[in-house]
Amino acid sequence: MNDEKIHDCGDAVCIIGAGPGGLCMARALKRQGLSYEQFERHSGVGGVWDIDNPGTPMYESAHFISSRDLPGFLDYPMPKHFPDYPSNRQILEYVNSFAHAFGLYANIRFNTSVDKVFKRDDGRWLVTLSGGEQRLYRAVVCATGCNWDANMPEVKGQFNGEIRHSVTYKKAEEFKGKKVMIIGAGNSGADIACDAATYAQKAFISLRRGYHMIPKHLFGLPVDEISEKGPQLPIWLTRIAFQLILRVINGDVRRFGLPKPDHKLFESHPLLNAQLLHYLQHGDIQVKPDVSHYDGDHVVFKDGSREQLDLVLYATGYKWSCKYAADYFEWKGGRPQLYLSIFSRQHHNLFGIGYLETNSSAYKLFDNEAHAVACYLRDQLHHPERARQFDQLIAHDDPDLSGGIDFVKSQRHEVYLEVHAFKKHLRKVRQQMGWSDLEEGYYSVLRQHSGYVPVDLPQTA
Structure with missing residues (x-):
């Protein structure tokens, strides 16, 4: 391997995907003052919610399965003029507006897919982009979602x-x-x-x-x-x-x-x-x-x-996959086995956002996941002893996140968790690690404008 052709990005983090999960991750890193680069194979943000995104499972009559006032991103609620159950077009507008409100577009390279990630002997991650460009990062966050490969x-x-x-x-x-x-x-x-x-x-x-x-x-x-x-x-x-x-x-x-x-x-x-x-x-x-x-x-x-x-x-349904990093995930019943459905236990600084099934809306869960990753990555730079303490949790902590529910024994439920049990355990982890809690106003310092600003989307043919 010719290191002269590799662009070394230092301590930066690579985020793959600019759907809701990837955007949550970007905002969390930005809030912690950490450098990152984000790659999106499509021409815009939104992931599966963009019906023009090739391969998306979206269809014209689709609406959000959760209601308007609960599932929005922290510090960025859905606007009151949305109906109780917004349409896919409204959700796409909302996600675009969220990215604008927190200044997330600047670090996204659109129309650029990740072909492969490779863990080097020194523990750093080599990312090969479409076109062959190679960039080196200290961490990789996989946020490309689960609903692409038809079952x-x-x-x-x-x-x-x-x-x-x-x-x-x-x-x-x-x-x-x-x-x-x-x-x-x-x-x-x-x-x-x-x-x-x-x-x-x-x-x-x-x-x-x-x-x-x-x-x-x-x-x-x-x-x-x-x-x-x-x-x-x-x-x-x-x-x-x-x-x-x-x-x-x-x-x-x-x-x-x-x-x-x-x-x-x-x-x-x-x-x-x-x-x-x-x-x-x-x-x-x-x-x-x-x-x-x-x-x-x-x-x-x-x-x-x-x-x-x-x-x-x-x-x-869909077969969960992460083709560019499949060999680095441990799969069971078609589901990746990750600590808290986020942290790889086998490979340092490999993370997944959105690789979970739960009985609740996703966006605030993405916020919780991304915040934990960002706090851990910041500790690696500024509080290495605390980071090593969290390494022990990644290796050995095995919490019961069922909330007392005996979930159906099926492939879908291999990584199923009860939302209140999940959030309660994450609060416990934050307190144990001395990380900041996620409260209303936490991200207000990043807001570039007040209020909700609708984004004009191209008309679908």
């Missing part, structure tokens, strides 16, 4: 119709005049099924398991707002309260053909979607069991029934 289950048989993954889906008009089936009932699968119910000639949704269905509003308020701002009850009592409410509101949803959940409420992601029930009630979409095999023009189901279809759309 396509194998099904026996030959189907004469069209088979696609939901990552290719963009607009409801794609269903016009077709007999369509959606496989999978995660929140995006349920959304797309509602589009099919409205536009398709005939619509079905195939479910492998049952889900607890929670409406987005209860008593006129966003349901997550009630959960977060209401009394913090023991999980068993919260479960009983919600089950009673859902029994009154929804009744027994098995009458629509939906299977009974095989798990207790909160042991897996509930389905936040009242529209799907509406379309089931009106017969605009029908429930089918898991697929057995394909047979020419027909899909055959495990109960022996069959349907002639034109299009099968798999809403079956």
Whole structure:
């Protein structure tokens, strides 16, 4: 390796990705006075929220699954003129405005992907960019997200119709005049099924398991707002309260053909979607069991029934990956095994932002993750003894972040954590390490303007 062609960036940190997680990381490093460089393969910030970003799973009808007033970045709430559940365009505008408000654009190199990271013998990280340029950093933060590589289950048989993954889906008009089936009932699968119910000639949704269905509003308020701002009850009592409410509101949803959940409420992601029930009630979409095999023009189901279809759309999630650094992550059940879902236990100064599954909105969690990384990296320069103390936590600390919930044993739940347990443990770590706490006003010193400034986005064709 010819070191003469390598640009040594000294103590700077490399951030890969300029979606919400990467922007949180940039702001946290900036707040700690640490130098960094950020690379984004697309032409703008926003990650998956930019429907023009190649490979994004975003579609026109997508809305934020969390409500407006809870999930925003610390010290940068979503504007009050947004609806309770903002659209994907509004979230993209919000993320762009956030980057402008905190002066984060200056350090982002757009249209530049990272092809590979390599850990040298001296512990520093060599980053190879698209085009072959190589730059050397003391740390790498992977913030490129989890929703890019489609997970396509194998099904026996030959189907004469069209088979696609939901990552290719963009607009409801794609269903016009077709007999369509959606496989999978995660929140995006349920959304797309509602589009099919409205536009398709005939619509079905195939479910492998049952889900607890929670409406987005209860008593006129966003349901997550009630959960977060209401009394913090023991999980068993919260479960009983919600089950009673859902029994009154929804009744027994098995009458629509939906299977009974095989798990207790909160042991897996509930389905936040009242529209799907509406379309089931009106017969605009029908429930089918898991697929057995394909047979020419027909899909055959495990109960022996069959349907002639034109299009099968798999809403079956994504394979988590980090291709440029895959060899440096320990994978279990398709999920990277990291301390607090952030810190590599095997490789010093390799971090991940957003490699978690949780029962809450993400952006303030990203803030919590990024703050911990930034405090640790600052300690390495200014408080090395304290940094070595945290090294011991990375190596040996193994907290229970389940919050007392026995999560479903599945690949998705390999890194699942309960948000209150996670935040409580991070507060404990901050106190133990003598790090500053995350409170309102912490980032105000970085604000370049007051108030919310909307950003004009290009019109999508």
